[in-house]
Amino acid sequence: GGIITQTPKFLIGQEGQKLTLKCQQNFNHDTMYWYRQDSGKGLRLIYYSITENDLQKGDLSEGYDASREKKSSFSLTVTSAQKNEMAVFLCASSPRTPSSYEQYFGPGTRLTVL
């Protein structure tokens, strides 16, 4: 088995601040994902990456940057935190193909912007 680690677990930022969230996986999976979880809105894809140094935009990429430094790690940057923003950011990974493979999720980073 493997595990996905997300750091930090809780992140408190100030309005306008640039904030970085990190994700590591030891499944040796090719594909990694960043989702934003908001109550009543489901899981919305921000960015994903099918291999090292690859980046693909999801439906919610505006206001975010991502970086896939190596196969095992995938970082997400909130470019300018919005006041009173609260959300959970989930990282996930999966084997590249086919589309029948499940995704494995990390425990999440909870963001609060003051």
Add this chain to the structure above:
Amino acid sequence: GDSVTQTEGLVTLTEGLPVMLNCTYQSTYSPFLFWYVQHLNEAPKLLLKSFTDNKRPEHQGFHATLHKSSSSFHLQKSSAQLSDSALYYCALSDRCSGNKLIFGIGTLLSVKP
């Protein structure tokens, strides 16, 4: 485009009663359907996945049947337990979505004694 619809945001049940959480989808290609479960303060994890040979997937007493005629993959369990209280997501992937899962908005199941 592809989409997943979960019509109930919150389902409240008494322990021992049957569970049915609705999921319908739109897909151009033959999709794979998934149910994920997320308990409080935990990561979402896979509960069930549809099979290509139309077998009915089952896990922890839950089952779901892919009905292509009605584009549905409802989650069912004969008798709810307190520990079933969680957030349930239905999701879809197909040739069009590629590596991506398309998620519904989620249904919060609350089981009371």
